[in-house]
Amino acid sequence: MDVLADALAVMRVGTSTSARTEARAPWGLRFPAVEGASFHVVLQGTCWLIPKGAGRAPLPLTSGDIVFLRDGSAHGLADDPATPLTVVAPSRQDPSSPIGQVRVDGPGARTMLLCGTYRLGNARPHPLLCELPDIVHLPARPGRHGELHAMTGLLGAELDERRPGRDGVVPALVDAMLLYILRAWVDDRSAEEARRRTEAGRGPAGWAVALTDPAIGRALEGIHADPARPWTVEELGTRGGLSRSVFAQRFTSVVGASPLAYLTWWRMTIAGRLLRESDAPLSAVAQRVGYSSEFAFAKAFKREYGLAPGRYRRGATR
Template identity: 45%
Template sequence: MDLLSDAITAVRIGQPTSNRLRAADEWCYRFAPYEGAGFHVLLRGSGWLITAGAAPVRLSAGDAVLVPHGSEHTLSSRPDGSGAVPFEAAEADPAGRTEFLCGKYRLSRARRHPVLAGLPEVVHIPARIGGELRAAIDLLATEVTTPRPGSATALAGLLDLLLVYLLRAWLAENPRSGWPQALRDPAIAAALEALHANPEAPWRIEDVANRAGLSRATLNRRFTTLTGYPPMAYLTWWRLTTAARLLQDTELPLPSIAAKVGYGSPFAFSHAFKRQFGVAPGSYRTAAEG
């Protein structure tokens, strides 16, 4: 079971973008709120990441930072962030001693998986963590700087890889909290694997408990504590989130989507979908196409 891949696939609504910039000695850039996640990698020099209501985060060369909820934030050469200008108005300085790679992932807030929703406002990964992450950063920086045949495809893949490595690094650094702990708990991981692999199956709590090797009561208590959802509530959420992705990414008719996510009739599916997303499936699809 690859829940992290499922979580990313479920929320993706477009291709990521990135820019590489070399800045002068004094610089301060503001990033507006965004439906998705932003990232920054400091390739050389040092700086600060500033968000509302939190202490500034010191960044050193090689550090990576993810802003997973698209919050407004500032990158600056100083910790107060005064005089920030929009990043879109940034002027490159070829002789500058600070260089960073910035980018955005387009992710749906409405379909955000709780493993992503539970991330802090800022995920800071120091340079000392994650050899795989460092390799991805080096490759990405090269592709952004020197476009070559196939660069568009390479960039999209490397940006996806960077997101996975950033999330892996955070999960590894926080093994005893919430979802990171759930993914390391053999019983809960087995239950999640079963639900993700076959959301269309006619699951009962007894079936999920058997897969996990736990009693119903123990499964319900442990699953809820670690994930924030009772098992069957999580199944409903995952079914409808999967359906939303299928409505956006495919042309499957509603009865086929209903069957793929475990609903016996389009009517029951439509009722459940509207309860979760506030609109009927057909309206959701039309809005996504627009």
């Protein structure tokens, strides 16, 4: 089981949206806050990301750069930080197309972007995403994140030419790009954390490290592959070739929660999704997440969510 893909699958609450943006200076676009996460890919030219909030410095972007706004917060993009921002709604030449179009005419330099949103439920975010900075900037550095930047090249080519199948290709590439963005951040963060912690004389910590640690990674894969299994700390440690005590200490120090605490959190996350998205009886939901007793499941669920499962389901379906 791929832990990263699994965590995102539980958080997805809708399909991604995207728009091809072509702007000539002077231009400034205001993006309101959205439910989920926002992203921008600079396909050609340069621009500035204008974060919302006092004291936040504008961020220069160039061709090939990618920015990911974890919480979908309000922000702006402009040819220059001093250019006024306006809201421009995407248009669609073909109403059935999933790809919007934004065009701003002007006498100056041309910038091409792909802008969009991923609909993610933030009520119960996976701790991996909580570790992300609110703005992830992945610059187009030679030799770094080749697969991600190859994908942006494919997106640019598809958007430049209206070829058969484009409306199917672009949304699929946009969906895949989210995993590539997070993978790139995991790679950068785990290397940085390992270096920083080694210099400080302590072991590296955090979810980026957990996913790349052989012992912890195998334990997480086991939990995600079979959450209903009555896992013990010893069994999880054995998957990674560690003794019970060594594994428990390493897992807790890196992840920030004990192995069984994370197992319970993940079980309840799956249960919440099943209650929201299916009409399966509570007994079936309980068994799916490792509880043979509906009563024991209801007690654990209420402890986690503050609501009984039935009441949670009724509230989620209104």
